[in-house]
Amino acid sequence: MKILRWSLALFALFFLLPLAISALLYQFNGVGTAWRTADRGSAGLLPAASQHRPAVVRVFAAPTVRWRGIFAVHSWLVIKPEGADSYTRYDYTAWGAPIRVNGFAADGRWFGRMPELVFAADGAEAARMIPAMQAAIADYAWANQGDYRVWPGPNSNTFVAAVLDAVPGLPAALPPNAIGKDFPHDGRWLRLTGSGTGLRLSLGGYAGLTLGWVEGVEVNLLGAVAGLDLRRPAVKLPGLGRIGMAPVATAQAGQAFSAQH
Template structure:
């Protein structure tokens, strides 16, 4: 019994080592004035004035305050052909807390900082592929089954939403980072396609599970935190820290926040 407890304690310490390092390194700040945080765009979105083709981009940025040590906030930005502005789909925790639908549909800056944290592009479609995907993204957002719920851990949260939409648009081949806490929450279901659409996963209420997919590689979910290896990109995935490429540059990793944040308190997403 003592050995079992020691193993459990050691596992917990190892899982929390990444988030602890993120805090200790100054990647995230625990004391944040959200009302003065930077929400300005970072220049990753194509200018609609000079980009007539359809565009779909998936972004992620470190979450607000202590949540950023564990997870990111993702969103989908879409622009139909000929449109002069983007539509952004995302789940925001405070909306659910106030009795509103958690799914937000807005025309905010598609590449705006998330309360101080600069985003990266996780996936992108252009032209005909984007035009075909845009109505399906809207449909998936409208049919999100947890629109009236929000929990920072283990979900459903903004990463649960991103995984849901990604499964509806497998052309994105969206490889959500290991810091997308809540992406493995399936509600009462046990099995689902991987968010990238290139494999499968099993998950027990987002607290324990296994994912095997060509795009994501092998991921083990323990207490909502992800440890994994991506053999094709020669990278490891760690809780809090995210992806570490063993050779060369891998897919985009979520950067640390740039100075401090705004907006009502939200979850890891």
């Protein structure tokens, strides 16, 4: 009984309480109102592609539309090969063909919500990644109409996770509230993490455990993730996302990008 009480207490502390706080913040901030007419224009996070010759890779995430933003973010991928005069944005959505290309501004607000930079790479590093990413997008297993499932996946976060996984050793991890990121997009329930620094066990996306140097320690219950980043100290909580230091990959790439401007 003592083990059961401790388990329930930990579940309430690390899963129920963060989600309750996220719901209160949602109500307090008034987000989700008039979402159909909300701003989806550029948030100014990218330079004009025609004036920026180096290759670019970006992953952005922003709270999903309306009340679902309490629980999850929607993530997307932006690619620009070296010398290209435009960005290409890839989203995976529930309407139309699941893989949506340039449906929105590359760094656009997601129905009024400011995007969070999840991963950034520029120059030779980005150029090395892009061919593998483009191949993964072309070969994505869940690309047919009707394949999209909000929960537990495959959804927008499953798609981005699969593309990132296609680049061996890529030091990136999606936010803990990117529900669907742990869905086994390739059918493997036990596999190396995307960074290659650990292991991920996923029981169909409904539950799982991740242990990795880049990904940290993550416990997945019904798609909600709680955990710790030990490399760059941070707490990962359902609904609230990552609280603590920024991931090394994001910080280093962001500094390199800023240095070019």
